[in-house]
Amino acid sequence: MDGSDRDGTGAARVLRTRRGKLTRARRAELCTSVLDLLREVGYDSLTMEAVAARTRCSKATLYRQWAGKPQMVAEALRHEKPVALAGIDTGSLRGDFLAVVDRLSKRRMERDTALLRGLLQAAHAHPDLFEALRELFVVPEVTSLAEMLGRAVERGEVSADTPGLSFVPHALVGLSLAHQLAEARPADPAFVRRYLDAVVLPALDV
């Protein structure tokens, strides 16, 4: 019995062994299924029973991994990769924007919109979920935008005192939800391209 088996019982040892059985790959698989279910039914209708059934594991296993649903969903979100925006530097702001859209797909946009829609209310109630949602959908986008806009200002393409500079995130974050509301159908990359040319670039006087 090693020093980490604090209560020194056989039961604790079995528990530890079982916990060990959830490999990283299996945990990743659980996280993927949690997000799939979230896209289908949203947070409130997501039950531990449904996750257990979908992943063919017991509820007990889930509760050994996570204290509860908010913790499970927050980890599942952190396990998801944001759209990769690193390494974009085309030499013009419009080129950079279009390169971002090239990395989107209609499917990815719809999946992300479903996740956002299914989690907005829960994120309001659980600060940790809200942060996980921001880390996935807001922070990477805002960081990349800041770099692109910074380079555009350095190149003299955008004047540093353009008021629109501070509002680019507001004009883009949640755009797919706005499209769904305004047009009653999901957005696609072609719409984002038109919106960038018609709204965002003019707002930056580009």
Add this chain to the structure above:
Amino acid sequence: MDGSDRDGTGAARVLRTRRGKLTRARRAELCTSVLDLLREVGYDSLTMEAVAARTRCSKATLYRQWAGKPQMVAEALRHEKPVALAGIDTGSLRGDFLAVVDRLSKRRMERDTALLRGLLQAAHAHPDLFEALRELFVVPEVTSLAEMLGRAVERGEVSADTPGLSFVPHALVGLSLAHQLAEARPADPAFVRRYLDAVVLPALDV
């Protein structure tokens, strides 16, 4: 016993009398409570029990009025008044936009954002709810914007072929959700004013 008492029983008569007791004012009161609860907990956590408790009526009464939760919530949404935007005509597009914002209050914006957040997932599952949500938050806004933009084009303030004209609704609908996501705090009318000046008016070349 009149002709409308189809099954001709005393029980039916009592039922009808009770149904009759739900005056228009009382029905309006129920709708208001439904929306209040929605803002607090969102659609999925809104139970008929909670509505019954909040409004001090029985679940049976609720089920006599509405077939179920989606129908009840849809009527509650249709009972809510959109922000009144009629009669705005200041003679300039910026003046019209600012007059719209003058009719908003921080409280109203927060209450509307809460409702939208709490209903997005349910609206995805229930087309009638989606329509009720659009009738409250999208259609009146889009209609008023179209009138204001039409006048601005007639006055020659905005050129009719400005690409941004088609995208004003997308840039504004859901802006409060975008603000919440981007800044982790609710939007207020002052933010909307800055956004109009920094993004929407430049996108229209005004």
